[in-house]
Amino acid sequence: MRLVAPAVAAAVVLSGCAAQDPLAQQAAEGNNKNYIAGDGSVTEYAAGDRGEPVEIEGSLYEGQTVSSAEWPGQVTVLNFWYAACAPCREEAPDLVALHDEFRPQGVQFYGVNIRDGKENAEAFERNFEIPYPSFNDSDGGVLLSMTSYVPPQAVPTTIVLDKEGRVSARILGLADKGTLSALIDSALAE
Template structure:
């Protein structure tokens, strides 16, 4: 293969990869699957009938970098939240199931204020920040959201074969060491959310 030929093919491969990732995110947008999924590779996790997957302590994986600018324009790095249970909720203002679960997340965040829990939203597919900010105001969301309109943090923030977000909405909960401990791939209520958080608060 000639050098010029290789140079032409490399950008094309990159564009194809980006296209595949974008298509995957689009296909999974605003899903309501309550059956859960099983892990790939050597990942060991259990999926309950309620669609919430968990990983035993000692078998959990670290996230990749999840950092950027919030909807309010402030810098936020999830790595700085180690020492707390971290709830990462993927949402978009255009997503009906996201609107359904928003009051439950706002209430849980309020009830857990002062405890070792941090909530971070991952706002995606909102081309207009104002719509996302209006969503936060409407539902009185008391925690920040990273602005991720193209879904890059969602696609690249979680290692392959781990409990990564598979739709919008999705929720991933990290333990106090910053490792992936639980995931829901559907809209959930406060009871389901607390079932993901409370066991991790008790861990030593």
């Protein structure tokens, strides 16, 4: 009987910690939406705090292998998505507009589809007229290499890489067009 009170107290303390984390709270809700929406938080990393360039290699749906080793000198935007994700659908037109706006300045965009087969991914890209390629990351290789910045179930997440291939900014959740534009501008200005 004496062990029950400490166990209950520990459970209350632990549940209080988990309830304060919005991603953990969504996971615990069990509402079957099959993704954990980010909170829209934006993180910018100062140049001195960025660490090493990211190391990514994966296959695009077209079959071509792409490596982040090819990206130095260019600002790169990575958007983690999948077709059934409602916030991914909502932000798609803004990502297309930003791609079109920044392409003349050498900014490259890549989608990272974490779930869909080729047919579903291509249908999404046709529907939203996505002009940039996407990694077929159904095996999780790109996501795994980015887990320091992209929580595995927080989709969408958008990453901006600086000209050295380091993470300069992250948007966890739906990417606001104006915010992402400002983050890309900042990376270009460096």
